[in-house]
Amino acid sequence: MSKELADRMDKEKVLNELNEIPFVYTQGREETERGLFRVRVLDASLILFRNQEGRVVNVTTTTRNFSSLMNLNLHSNFERFNNFNFSSTKDDKLHISKTQIQVELDPNFQFLEKPVYALKRHAAGNMGHFLFENAMMAIMLMQNFRPPLPPLPSSMMKYGQKECSRSLMDHHILYLDDVFDRSLKNDIALYGYDGHLATNISLQVANMISKNEVLQLCSRKGKHSIEKLPCLNENPDPNENTNSQPSKLVLNSCFSHFLVGRVAEFFVHPYGNESSFTLMRQLVYTGLKLSPLPNEEDVTSEILHYLKRKNIKIGIHAKSKGSRHGRIIWNVDEIIDFLRQNVTSELKALFPKKNIDIEVFEMGRVGNVHDQVRLISDLDVYITDQGSGAYYSIFMRKDTAALIAPECSVFNNEGKCHTGLAYAKLMTLPQVNIVDYLGLLKGEPPCACNKRPCHLNPVNCDPILRPEVVGSMVVSAIKRRYLKLIAHTLERLL
Numbered sequence: 001m002s003k004e005l006a007d008r009m010d011k012e013k014v015l016n017e018l019n020e021i022p023f024v025y026t027q028g029r030e031e032t033e034r035g036l037f038r039v040r041v042l043d044a045s046l047i048l049f050r051n052q053e054g055r056v057v058n059v060t061t062t063t064r065n066f067s068s069l070m071n072l073n074l075h076s077n078f079e080r081f082n083n084f085n086f087s088s089t090k091d092d093k094l095h096i097s098k099t100q101i102q103v104e105l106d107p108n109f110q111f112l113e114k115p116v117y118a119l120k121r122h123a124a125g126n127m128g129h130f131l132f133e134n135a136m137m138a139i140m141l142m143q144n145f146r147p148p149l150p151p152l153p154s155s156m157m158k159y160g161q162k163e164c165s166r167s168l169m170d171h172h173i174l175y176l177d178d179v180f181d182r183s184l185k186n187d188i189a190l191y192g193y194d195g196h197l198a199t200n201i202s203l204q205v206a207n208m209i210s211k212n213e214v215l216q217l218c219s220r221k222g223k224h225s226i227e228k229l230p231c232l233n234e235n236p237d238p239n240e241n242t243n244s245q246p247s248k249l250v251l252n253s254c255f256s257h258f259l260v261g262r263v264a265e266f267f268v269h270p271y272g273n274e275s276s277f278t279l280m281r282q283l284v285y286t287g288l289k290l291s292p293l294p295n296e297e298d299v300t301s302e303i304l305h306y307l308k309r310k311n312i313k314i315g316i317h318a319k320s321k322g323s324r325h326g327r328i329i330w331n332v333d334e335i336i337d338f339l340r341q342n343v344t345s346e347l348k349a350l351f352p353k354k355n356i357d358i359e360v361f362e363m364g365r366v367g368n369v370h371d372q373v374r375l376i377s378d379l380d381v382y383i384t385d386q387g388s389g390a391y392y393s394i395f396m397r398k399d400t401a402a403l404i405a406p407e408c409s410v411f412n413n414e415g416k417c418h419t420g421l422a423y424a425k426l427m428t429l430p431q432v433n434i435v436d437y438l439g440l441l442k443g444e445p446p447c448a449c450n451k452r453p454c455h456l457n458p459v460n461c462d463p464i465l466r467p468e469v470v471g472s473m474v475v476s477a478i479k480r481r482y483l484k485l486i487a488h489t490l491e492r493l494l
Contacts, residue, residue, distance in 0.1 A: 046059065046060075046103075046254070047059065047060050048111060048254065056105065056109060056111050056254075057105075058105070059103050059104070059105055059251060060103065103248070103249045103251065104248055104249070104250050104251070105250070105251055106225070106250050106251060106252040108225065108252065109251055109252060109253070109254075110226065110252075110253050110254075111253070111254045111255075111256075112172060112226070112253060112254070112255050112256065113256045114170055114171050114172055114212060114256070114257075115146060115170075115171040115172070115256070115257040115259060116171065116172045116173075116174050116215070116255050116257065116258050116259065117137075117138040117141050117142065117171060117172070117173055117174065117259050117260070118174040118175075118176055118258065118259065118260040119134060119137050119138060119173075119174075119175065119176065119260065120175070120176045120177045120189070121134050121175060121177055121179065121189050121198070121202065122134060122188055122189065122191065123188070123190070123191035123193060124179055124189055124190060124191075124193065124198035124199075124201060124202055125179075125190060125191070125192075125193020125194050125195070125197045125198040125201065126191070126193055126388050127201060127363070127369070127372075127388045127389075127391060127392065128387070128388035128389075128390070128391035128422075129191070129267075129388070130201050130202070130205060131205070131280075131391055131394060132266055132267040132270070132391065132425070133266070133267050134202075134205075135205050135206075135209065135280065136266045136267075136276060136280070137261075137262055137266070138173060138209070139209070139276050139279055139280050139283075140262075140266065140273065140276050141259045141260075141261070142168070142171075142279065143275065143276060143279060145259050146168075146171075146259075166211065166286060168279075168282070168283060168286075169209060169210050169211040169212075169283055169286060169287060170211060170212065171210055171212065172210060172212050172213060172214070172215050173206035173209070173210050173214050173215065174215040174216070174217065174226065175202060175214075175215070175216045175217070175229060176216075176217045176260075177189050177217070178216070178218075178219075178231075178232065178233040179195045179198040179199060179202070180195045180232055180233075181233060199229070199230045200368065200369070201369060202214070202229060202230075203229055203230070204368055204369035204370055205369060206229075207287065207370075208283065208284045208287040208288060208369070208370065208373070209280065209283040209284060209287060210287075211287065213228055214228065214229040215227065215228065215229060216228070216229040216230060216231050218231040218233055219233040219234060220233065220234050221234065223250075223252070224252060225252045225253070226252060226253040267425070270425055270428045271428055273428075274428050274429070274430045275430075277394055277428070277429055277430060277431075278294060278430060278431070280394065281294045281394065281395060281431070282294045282295060284373060284395060285377070288370055288373060288374060288377075290374065290377055291306075292305075292306055294397075294398070294431070297397060297398040297399075297431075298398075300484070303398075303484065304484060304485060304488055307481075307482060307484070307485045308485065310378060311354060311355040311356070311357045312347060312351060312354050312355070312356050312357065312380055312478060312482075313357045313358075313359055313378055313379050313380050313381075314339060314343075314356075314357070314358050314359065314379070314380065314381045314382075314383070314474055314478075315359045315360075315361070315375070315376070315379040315381070315382045315383065316329075316332060316335065316336060316339075316358065316359070316360050316361075316382075316383045316384075317329075317361065317362065317363060317382070317383065317384040317385055317387075317389040317390075318332045318336075318360050318361065318362055319332075319362055319385050319387060319389065320362055321452075323387065323454065324454055324455040324456045324457075325387060325454060325456050325457050325460070326452060326453075326454035326456075326457045326460030326461075326462060327385050327386045327387055327405075327407060327408075327420075327457070327460065327462065327463075328385050328387075328462050329383075329385050329405050329462070329463060329464075329465060330449070330450040330452075330462035330463065330464050331464050331465060331467075332360075334467055335383070335465060335467045335470050336358065336360055337467075338467035338468070338470070338471055339358055339467075339470070339471060339474065340358060342471055343356075343471045343474055343475060344356045344358070346475055347475065347478055350478075350479070351482065359375065359379070361375070362389075363388070363389040363392065372392060373392070373395045376392045376393070376395045376396055377395050377396065377397060379396060379400060380400055380401070380477070380478055380481050381400065381401050381402070381403070381473075381474050381477045381478060381481075382396060382400070382401070382402040382403070383402075383403045383405075383470060383474075384402060384403070384404060384405065385404075385405045385463075386404065386405060386406070386407045386420040386421070386422045387422075390402070390404055390422040390426060391422065391425075391426065393426055393429065393432055393434065394426075394429065396429075396431070396432045397431065398431040398432075399431070399433075399480065399481050400431070400432050400433070400477075400481060401432065401433040401434075401435055401473075401477035401480075401481070402426065402432055402433070402434050402435065403435045403437060403470065403473055403474075404420070404422050404423040404426065404434060404435065404436060404437060405420075405437050405463045405465060406418060406419060406420055406436075406437055406438050406447055406463050407419070407420030407421070407422075407463075408447070408449035408460075408461040408462065408463045409457075409459045409460065409461055410451055410459045410460075410461050411459070415448070415449040415450075415451055415461040416446075416449075416461075417438065417446065417447040417449055417461075417463055418438070419436050419438055419439075423436045433477065433480075435473060435477075437463075437465060437469075437470075440469050440472075440473055441469065447463055447464070447465070448463075448464040449461035449462055449463050449464055450462045450464060
């Protein structure tokens with residue numbers, strides 16, 4: 001209970017309003033109301049007793065009695081939502097006292113002293129959805145409501161920003177759902193994707209932005225608990241009366257800071273929230289020990305050292321033709337051949353001491369999420385389709401470039417292409433030059449596509465990119481990326 005609320009004269013009325021209308025937790029997507037739950041406000045103080053080892057061994061509550069003018073019609077609402085007892089007093093005043101409910105500790109009770117960021121998942125088996133609609137909710141909560149960080153020990157001050165980034169990771173991610181729950185109310189957690197894949201993505205993404213255990217809300221035999229991810233929940237008993245008042249309250253977990261909900265609708269409106277991308281990349285690079293960190297990329301000595309020791313890398317996402325959404329780059333092999341035969345020689349003439357690597361991959365076949373992020377973070381140029389692979393460009397470094405293929409569909413038996421949703425979202429990335437392929441054509445003949453109906457997209461038409469247009473963009477992007485290195489080399493020669 002906040003001090004402001006406790007000090008108000010109409011305390012009873014405020015409590016009633018808070019408990020009559022549930023607090024609403026909203027999932028990070030507009031099209032669903034999944035994730036609504038009630039929070040009951042108790043006007044009581046909870047006191048935890050610790051032993052010498054710091055473990056909580058006992059608990060008690062203190063309650064308050066108070067009097068004020070109230071409408072008697074509120075009786076039933078208070079009784080239903082707050083388990084209050086009512087007794088009339090003189091002058092039509094109402095004396096309210098809380099029913100004493102016994103509070104016990106679960107044998108596995110835990111007190112989570114670090115901040116906890118809680119969320120329910122949407123389409124958790126898709127990396128693009130997971131980043132924008134799940135992980136980004138926690139990131140934005142960190143930006144807006146994160147409790148103050150403790151000061152760095154003097155022994156760690158010399159490590160500066162790197163240690164500050166590790167401190168930012170000192171929290172827990174808590175998932176409030178079970179992706180294997182096939183009930184109708186929970187179908188959007190998977191949205192048709194594989195549950196094991198969703199669990200792996202949930203665990204690996206959380207491990208990149210948090211250095212502590214990843215948690216899940218679990219339910220077994222009518223009891224709820226906070227455990228390590230993953231845990232499988234039991235199906236609820238349909239005969240269980242969830243509205244009944246318990247004779248005692250058994251605490252499984254308590255939180256020092258519990259942060260949940262949506263700060264802003266990020267997937268639909270990322271504009272104006274670009275700093276969230278920066279924080280996510282800072283945390284992920286810190287978690288994976290990628291150097292230099294994003295906040296070091298403006299330090300000339302750091303970025304020059306990095307560019308000198310790395311190969312020039314061009315990545316191409318070669319999505320499988322078995323994709324259920326379609327939208328692959330149809331002539332990806334032709335583009336690869338052109339780059340290897342023409343672009344590599346042109347770049348080699350500019351950078352004779354550099355190896356030119358062309359990485360061809362399908363993201364879902366590249367190890368785990370951590371391996372995928374490491375791969376993307378080392379690319380200079382990324383050529384990708386409209387699918388979830390495009391959203392990995394979130395993890396690209398400053399001054400890199402990503403070319404996004406268009407989205408094409410069949411209308412009146414004719415294939416037509418347009419700038420897709422991925423470009424519209426990713427163009428907000430502050431550190432990457434996101435390039436729309438159609439913008440490179442400059443009024444020339446429109447992009448062609450190959451008609452190929454798919455399971456989830458019967459009007460799919462896979463775009464066919466012109467290799468020479470792609471090659472020209474790649475060379476320009478590499479030149480721009482290595483200008484600092486070229487200038488530094490010339491200074492040394494002069």
